[in-house]
Amino acid sequence: DAGVTQSPTHLIKTRGQQVTLRCSPKSGHDTVSWYQQALGQGPQFIFQYYEEEERQRGNFPDRFSGHQFPNYSSELNVNALLLGDSALYLCASSFRRGVSPLHFGNGTRLTVT
């Protein structure tokens, strides 16, 4: 039973560039959430996708956008990268209904230079 998979594992980008991160949820899960974790801090909620729509969004600018595909996989896009966007980006999947813990992938480490 495959868990949450994310790609790539590491990424180095230059300020002003754009980046796309990918996530495949745990088998059977229908909801994907994205979190940003800066060094030494807890994860911060970016947004959540269910039925291919953004359902909830945290306090992140419009430079952060996403997409969910019919197979429940998801992408996180960040435009006009800033140095402060350097972080570990975590994808988490869950069931929409009932009490469901988040199941996380190993994350993508983004470095903006």
Place this chain on the structure above:
Amino acid sequence: AQKITQTQPGMFVQEKEAVTLDCTYDTSDPSYGLFWYKQPSSGEMIFLIYQGSYDQQNATEGRYSLNFQKARKSANLVISASQLGDSAMYFCAMRETPRGQNFVFGPGTRLSVLP
């Protein structure tokens, strides 16, 4: 306003001893869930234990138990018989409603288990 507080940036425990990691939370919603996650140096977030606000008994999962004191709004994680592999960051998190999917995480506690 910070909704999850973890006041212990770092903790040390001797192998085979028990350790308590503190977590307090703030919410006005009567229905919420509390979660603990472990994050080793590899970066993956591992779900450990869950406590619902209406649960009458404290949650337990193997060596992990949650000391839930609703009136004090605390949800401390107790790890019994610590092992070297328990060395990691530990995060307390809250989801405020059964349908809310937004988890709010605390700043974490770094646990180091000494041989």
